[in-house]
Amino acid sequence: MERTGPPARFTGLLAVCSAALLAAAGLVASAPAATAADADLARNGGFEEGLDGWACSGGSGAAVSTPVHSGSKALKATPAGSDNARCSQTVTVRPDSTYTLQAWVQGDYVYLGASGTGTTDVSAWTQSAGTYTKLSTSFTTGPETTSVSVYTHGWYGTAAYYADDLTLVGPGGAPATVPAAPTGLKAGTATSTSVPLSWNASAGATGYQVYRDGTKVETATGTSATVTGLTASTAYSFQVSAVNAAGESAKSAVVGATTATGGGQEGGGGADLPAHALVGYLHSSFANGSGYTRMADVPDSWDVINLAFGEPTSVTSGDIRFSLCPVAECPGVESEAEFKAAIKDKQAAGKKVLISIGGQNGQVQLNSTAARDTFVSSVSKIIDTYGLDGLDIDFEGHSLSLDTGDTDFRNPTSPVIVNLVSAVKTLKAKYGDDFVLTMAPETFFVQLGYQYYGSGPWGGQDPRAGAYLPVIHALRDDLTLLHVQDYNSGSIMGLDDQYHSMGGADFHIAMTDMLLTGFPVAGDQTKVFPALRPDQVAIGLPASTQAGNGHTSPAEVTKALNCLTKKTDCGTYQTHGTWSGLRGLMTWSINWDRFNDWEFSKNFDAYFGN
Incomplete structure (x- = not known):
């Protein structure tokens, strides 16, 4: 908390942290050759359809006609303030598979990377590219990874950068199937107003739905959730289902829990604070x-x-x-x-x-x-x-x-x-x-x-x-x-x-x-x-x-x-x-x-x- 108005104390450090970082993994990584079964999975990687399929932070991106590497369009993205002009898209991939990510870029401090790989996220960058320069890197997905985010971004406080002909080459993502119902649902120690739940992961699930007495009350991406807003000294039943792009699984076995007496919260003191x-x-x-x-x-x-x-x-x-x-x-x-x-x-x-x-x-x-x-x-x-x-x-x-x-x-x-x-x-x-x-x-x-x-x-x-x-x-x-x-x-x-x-x-x-x-x-x-x-x-x-x-x-x-x-x-x-x-x-x-x-x-x- 500052005694005065806006401080300058962390400005440089946090602005640097907020750009995607110079801890990037090397300038240009050599990548293995694609196999005959591989395909380019990136959507609109040449930006010929504008920004279709892409999301750019802070409205920083636009499709422009010059300069381009090939075709008639390229991406122009302009960092502003503490925004690094990150443009990304999510691509469906297969688990335990190798992919090659490439793009042609122009500008100072331009980055190309992939996140959510399930193993080691990767990136490549160039400090200064006066003309279009190819960046390339590769990664192997984790055993349960079905999608990754590929992105480009610039650097805090620099001029606009350009990107074109981005490709992600590797095995296409297999059609999703509805996951199995979660197992191992357990209720932790209940308070007077909440019950913590945990369960085992379901293969292929991208999220979970939590049900209280048959009514959906929470969603979760991990294998735990806390159901709140409950009444003291009351018995409840809970179930969990798994979801992905193909749909929702059957519900898990039922687990019961009874909330504690009284109106306090678990630990932490201040039990008599108002609800808000x-x-x-x-x-x-x-x-x-x-x-x-x-x-x-x-x-x-x-x-x-x-x-x-x-x-x-x-x-x-x-x-x-x-x-x-x-x-x-x-x-x-x-x-x-x-x-x-x-x-x-x-x-x-x-x-x-x-x-x-x-x-x-x-x-x-x-x-x-x-x-x-x-x-x-x-x-x-x-x-x-x-x-x-x-x-x-x-x-x-x-x-x-x-x-x-x-x-x-x-x-x-x-x-x-x-x-x-x-x-x-x-x-x-x-x-x-x-x-x-x-x-x-x-x-x-x-x-x-x-x-x-x-x-x-x-x-x-x-x-x-x-x-x-x-x-x-x-x-x-x-x-x-x-x-x-x-x-x-x-x-x-x-x-x-x-x-x-x-x-x-x-x-x-x-x-x-x-x-x-x-x-x-x-x-x-x-x-x-x-x-x-x-x-x-x-x-x-x-x-x-x-x-x-x-x-x-x-x-x-x-x-x-x-x-x-x-x-x-x-x-x-x-x-x-x-x-x-x-x-x-x-x-x-x-x-x-x-x-x-x-x-x-x-x-x-x-x-x-x-």
């Missing part, structure tokens, strides 16, 4: 252009109020301090007694007030057990002094990083991660089940782990990419809310293997779908980051154009909520499920929302009928 909550940061310790807002003046719209910020006395000390903004900096600031009284009033009204640790200037690195213990004692002192409900972790910059041995998010070795997890678990044990824990990482530290886990965009190492994943995973049973900052990000790749840019519904839909669906970390199908429950997820947004890059208009926020909770207004991105229990929204910040005449909170209240 609004989270906001309150600038309590500093001033900026948004102006100071007293705790007593925070409207009832806000269900969780995060005090910004508790900051360390030094990066590695673990010693966290919090105090109200000085009067000289914040005219009109309340006294500490008034501040504490206002907190109690908010809590009496059912609101949660947390201390947020970190922010733009608050780098915290718990490199030692001594720092860990100091963190616990100093944070406890803040919570006890002000009578707070819990902790928000807003670590940014270099606060979290991975060790070179951290190849598996389930077993981190980095001391700063291990000690943070230990510290939070100690706090949770001290304050009990009502302790509210929230996190506000940036997309770089979470969703970027889908492509790169500790890997830099140049083929080197950036130990921060995806570094929040082991923390979230280790604390998922204690986590009340995760609200990733969907801003100050650049473009990020979604589960559709397309890049999505800030500021519109599509970005928030794609980023949130990843959290609610789960995803393989760095493309490793053996290391899948499990989906979070929808009641644990809120969408993080800037409250105004002054609050951060990536401001999203109320109309686009409404579209994102409609898509995720109702499967309407989904635009170009199709989600892997429908989550009516999505918890809500987070914003930086309450102060900036007040500066903007409460536009953000008014839209939230209107949408959820508050």
Whole structure:
């Protein structure tokens, strides 16, 4: 979270990450010769039919008549802003088969690649091609791969590139057959409102349908799902079917589950939050252009109020301090007694007030057990002094990083991660089940782990990419809310293997779908980051154009909520499920929302009928 307006801190790094990366696998790879049975499977690879069969990010592509390599048309695609002008199509292929991908390209930093191969995704690129140059690469599909995405793209901030005569040569995809019904359906530990399900994969399936008492309630791409919105102390029956292009299988055997008593959620504290909550940061310790807002003046719209910020006395000390903004900096600031009284009033009204640790200037690195213990004692002192409900972790910059041995998010070795997890678990044990824990990482530290886990965009190492994943995973049973900052990000790749840019519904839909669906970390199908429950997820947004890059208009926020909770207004991105229990929204910040005449909170209240 930024003390001021739009930052420049991550601009270069994340823009580079958002382009498809210079970690590409070599310039031009030699490819095996095609056999007589092979065919060109790419549709309209010469672009003679315009963009038929192709999808270009951000409307970046067009068919042009010059320059061409052959025929009368070629692709011209122009990167703009943080978009890399990626043009792609999905092609049906056969499992365990070898394919050769080729194209003629012209321009600076032009890429050709294939993703979703089921083995190792490949790409080739040229740094500078003043005339048409052939790129070529090859790959072998995995044992269950039936489709791949082939693409071209340019480079962030460069001029337009051209592509022509793209071919994908290899065995044609076999006709799909309806998959068999899934087996091994099991119900996990039920809460009062949800039941987690898992099952065995069905060969050839591209997705699954989940049925509750005979009615379809969820869709999934993987072999697990959590059915939410259930009634406490109620018996339910569940079945699952498998689907692909040929149709839907028969339903699995029935499994039964009974929800727990009471109205709480599983773990995570904050069981008495409203079904749809609004989270906001309150600038309590500093001033900026948004102006100071007293705790007593925070409207009832806000269900969780995060005090910004508790900051360390030094990066590695673990010693966290919090105090109200000085009067000289914040005219009109309340006294500490008034501040504490206002907190109690908010809590009496059912609101949660947390201390947020970190922010733009608050780098915290718990490199030692001594720092860990100091963190616990100093944070406890803040919570006890002000009578707070819990902790928000807003670590940014270099606060979290991975060790070179951290190849598996389930077993981190980095001391700063291990000690943070230990510290939070100690706090949770001290304050009990009502302790509210929230996190506000940036997309770089979470969703970027889908492509790169500790890997830099140049083929080197950036130990921060995806570094929040082991923390979230280790604390998922204690986590009340995760609200990733969907801003100050650049473009990020979604589960559709397309890049999505800030500021519109599509970005928030794609980023949130990843959290609610789960995803393989760095493309490793053996290391899948499990989906979070929808009641644990809120969408993080800037409250105004002054609050951060990536401001999203109320109309686009409404579209994102409609898509995720109702499967309407989904635009170009199709989600892997429908989550009516999505918890809500987070914003930086309450102060900036007040500066903007409460536009953000008014839209939230209107949408959820508050």
